[in-house]
Every structure is written in structure tokens, then in C-alpha cells.
Amino acid sequence: MIKLENITHKFREKTVLKEINGSIDDGEVVAVIGENGSGKSTLLNILATFIKPTSGKVFYNSTDVFEKQENTKRFRELVSYISEKSTFIPELDLSENLLYFKTVFKSSKDILEIAKRVSIDDLLGKKPDKLSKGQRQRLALAVSMLKDAKIILLDEPAEGLDVETKQVVKDLVKEFKEKGCTVFYVTHDEDEVEEVCDKIIALKDGKVKFFGSVDELWRTYEKFYSVTFEIPESPGKKVTRIMNIDELKTAQESFRILHIRNLGLREIINISEGLNGRIG
Numbered sequence: 603m604i605k606l607e608n609i610t611h612k613f614r615e616k617t618v619l620k621e622i623n624g625s626i627d628d629g630e631v632v633a634v635i636g637e638n639g640s641g642k643s644t645l646l647n648i649l650a651t652f653i654k655p656t657s658g659k660v661f662y663n664s665t666d667v668f669e670k671q672e673n674t675k676r677f678r679e680l681v682s683y684i685s686e687k688s689t690f691i692p693e694l695d696l697s698e699n700l701l702y703f704k705t706v707f708k709s710s711k712d713i714l715e716i717a718k719r720v721s722i723d724d725l726l727g728k729k730p731d732k733l734s735k736g737q738r739q740r741l742a743l744a745v746s747m748l749k750d751a752k753i754i755l756l757d758e759p760a761e762g763l764d765v766e767t768k769q770v771v772k773d774l775v776k777e778f779k780e781k782g783c784t785v786f787y788v789t790h791d792e793d794e795v796e797e798v799c800d801k802i803i804a805l806k807d808g809k810v811k812f813f814g815s816v817d818e819l820w821r822t823y824e825k826f827y828s829v830t831f832e833i834p835e836s837p838g839k840k841v842t843r844i845m846n847i848d849e850l851k852t853a854q855e856s857f858r859i860l861h862i863r864n865l866g867l868r869e870i871i872n873i874s875e876g877l878n879g880r881i882g
């Protein structure tokens with residue numbers, strides 16, 4: 603189990619993570635979502651032990667990860683960090699890179715088998731700088747599969763990935779979960795959250811806007827709709843508002859409703875303050 607206790611992080615005077623709390627069980631996949639600059643990568647970098655939080659604690663089972671250097675080192679061995687920004691050795695081709703990491707991790711896994719699994723087997727003779735963003739992400743996944751990690755930190759690029767990489771990522775996240783790994787998954791894709799994630803940490807300006815199960819999120823917010831309507835005073839002018847079911851009923855009596863749709867995940871996170879106010 604991973605427990606985050608009041609994690610706060612500052613870069614100089616700027617607070618980029620503020621009192622993050624929560625616990626995640628083994629085998630759970632947590633979607634880390636939020637707008638650009640909301641602190642997602644900083645949270646992953648703390649979990650990867652690349653940076654130490656300014657204050658607060660990370661516990662793995664009951665061990666305080668940053669208390670002693672040996673705790674940090676032992677935790678780091680369990681973690682795999684996957685990102686298109688992951689570092690590879692530029693002078694070596696993909697098969698040599700994989701061989702290098704296989705040696706570092708003292709892995710007995712088969713490089714070709716793993717390369718096939720993430721569809722980079724036809725790229726093994728290329729250098730990393732010749733890869734597309736998606737191919738780099740798949741190479742990073744291959745490296746993570748060489749390591750017997752228990753905690754997977756997966757940072758998906760904001761600009762999105764190609765369809766093939768998306769499918770590979772999705773399948774592997776499911777596989778990591780089945781093996782009992784804990785996965786923190788920075789994703790920008792609602793379908794991926796629905797399909798593979800158990801919990802959601804939604805960040806906004808470094809603060810947690812929502813932390814809970816995917817089911818809980820929908821149970822909380824399913825009663826809200828985005829409603830587009832026309833007001834009698836200005837025919838032809840469209841107005842869109844977030845409404846709960848009672849407001850929708852009232853609006854239906856007074857306005858011509860043009861369309862109604864459920865809120866998307868991103869909208870929920872971005873306007874959750876307003877929604878919380880209504881729910882309270």
C-alpha cells in the first residue's frame with residue numbers, strides 16, 4: 603500500500619502541490635488527471651523519488667520512503683517510471699539500450715519477446731532519437747517490463763499518442779494490475795480512465811479536487827448536465843449552463859431546450875468547485 607500524507611512541494615516560493623493525502627492499495631490503477639501545470643508530473647516525480655517533497659510523507663506499506671536514504675533506495679528499486687521523456691543512451695540502438703537496461707536490472711527476461719509485446723521489434727536497429735513520441739513511449743514500456751517493478755508510474759504525453767501505442771499502453775496497464783502492481787497513470791483520455799482505472803486523483807493548481815473511485819466520481823456527478831437552451835427574449839441566441847436535475851426541470855418549463863448532455867470527466871474536474879457548492 604502507498605500512502606500519501608500531506609505532500610506539499612514548492613519550487614522556490616511557488617507551491618505546486620498542496621497537502622496531498624490518500625492511500626492506494628496494491629493492484630490499483632490510479633488515474634492522475636488535471637490541466638497543464640496542475641502538478642501531475644511533480645507528483646509522479648516525487649513517487650519516482652526524483653525529487654523529495656518539501657513537506658509531507660510517502661509511506662510504502664509502513665516504511666517512510668524519504669526518512670532514510672536506504673529506504674529511498676529500496677523503494678526506488680520497486681518503481682518503474684515510464685515517459686516519452688525517459689532517458690535512453692543516444693549512441694546505442696534500441697536492442698543495445700534494452701540489453702544495457704537488462705544488465706542494470708539483472709533481468710533474465712527475453713528482450714525480443716518484450717520488444718514484440720510493445721511492437722518495437724522492427725525498430726531494434728534504430729537509435730532512440732529516430733523514434734516518434736509513441737515509439738519512445740513503447741521503448742520506455744519495454745524497459746519497465748525488464749524490471750520487476752511493483753509500482754508503475756506512467757506519464758502519458760499531453761498531446762496524445764498514436765492509436766497503436768494507446769492500445770499497447772492500455773493492455774499493459776491491465777497486465778500490471780493483474781500482477782498486483784500499483785499504477786499511477788497520468789492520462790488525458792477519458793475512455794482510458796473508464797476502462798482501466800480504479801481510482802482518480804484530480805489535481806487543480808496543485809490541490810486535490812477529487813480523490814476516490816471512478817464509480818464514486820460518477821455517483822457524485824451524474825446528476826449534473828450541460829444544458830443548451832434559447833431564452834425567449836433573444837431567440838436564436840444559445841446559452842449553455844451546468845444544471846442539476848431540478849434546475850433542468852425548471853428550465854424546461856421556461857426555455858426552449860436545444861440539447862442536454864452528461865458532463866465529461868474534464869468538465870467535472872474543471873468546474874468541480876461550483877458543483878461541490880451545489881451538492882453541499
Ligand SMILES: Nc1ncnc2c1ncn2[C@@H]1O[C@H](COP(=O)(O)OP(=O)(O)OP(=O)(O)O)[C@@H](O)[C@H]1O
Nearest residue numbers: 613614618636637638639640641642643644645760
Ligand atoms: N523544476 C521546476 N522548477 C520550477 N518550477 C517547476 C519545475 N517543474 C515544474 N514546475 C512548475 O510546477 C507546476 C506544476 O508542474 P507539473 O509539470 O507538475 O504539472 P503537470 O500537471 O504535469 O503539467 P503538464 O500536463 O503540462 O505536464 C507548473 O507551474 C510548473 O511550471
